[in-house]
Amino acid sequence: MKSCLLCLRADRPMTREHVFAHWLVRRVHGGRLIASNASRGGTLSTTAPVRIAGVTAAVCAECNAGWMSTLEDSFRRAVFARPQVGTLQAADRITLSRWFTKTAVLLAHARGGALVDAAQGPQLGCRHAR
Template sequence: MAKQCVFCGEKAGSREHVLPAWMARAAPKAFTESSGERNLYTGGQMKVIPHKFATMTVKCVCGTCNNGWMSRLEASVKPFLMQLTRGEQIALGPAEQTALATWSMKTAMMMLRASYLDDPHPIPKSDYKHLYEYGKLSMRRMRANAFYVEPPGDDEHHIWGDLRVLPFSTRYRGYQVKLRVGWFAVQLLSVALPPAYEIGQLGRTLRAQPLWPAQADQFTWPPLKPLPYETWLAMEPRQLAVMKRPV
């Protein structure tokens, strides 16, 4: 367990629900009662342990963060998050898109902290610090796309959520986060760039809806075509255009 809050550096120990408790109460029974497994990394070794995706908690944050900005972030996505996870039609404006992208990254960070008890950690400390200080993702070096992915299985036994975090190294180093909760799936890309550079915008396709940076027009959910689950699992980081920032 982290001794210091992974966001602000104060003393950790406040119990944070990886997914909000209200979400577990509103989710399908097959989600709240389903058991799964997760990889636990500590002391240079990995072991597989059972866990319940809906009720997982971590103690890597302080009470001020947990009951302050993190609680406000959960409240900001509450009006629409369950509709997204059920694949229901909804439109989100720029403020809701920003909250959703931020919530997705924060949730992925907490899920990872439930698995990685020691450093090194797949997501660098600088990205935790950025989220804490600015309350949103970096507009210069982070991008996100949302996908409509049918949960695998049947009505009684299906995998309601999963997470994958993979580093990549092309011209610049970075990592890919793939988080899925119900039908809502998001791919977040973070690239370590020199200060004078930024990532180009992601384009909209029949299966991908740009989420971050927030779009001036509405985010319309779901995308026109669902993405098969196996395709989602195999998805690699797309080639990103890197360009000099305007002076």
């Protein structure tokens, strides 16, 4: 059985998480943006280019619907819910840091790579930052 790359548990149902959520793709008018047309190692792929809306990574249902969903909501509020004037508040800096890290880890995984050591995955969902 496949384990979740974020919490490392293998006893949970797995889901396909969209690395770039549909709301975000729509918000930035990114429907035509291409994630990459190069395979791992930088050689050109013969497969069709993948749009960012179609990039997914396998994570467990509990991570997906739990801390990742909460992080996505926090990210949306931090970036889009209010006018961005002045210094970022500390809480928003943490949210943005976690969101970009989570996204980079999933993106690397979706391309067959690994951005962090597997043992570091659970730290992304650290309950102290929820």
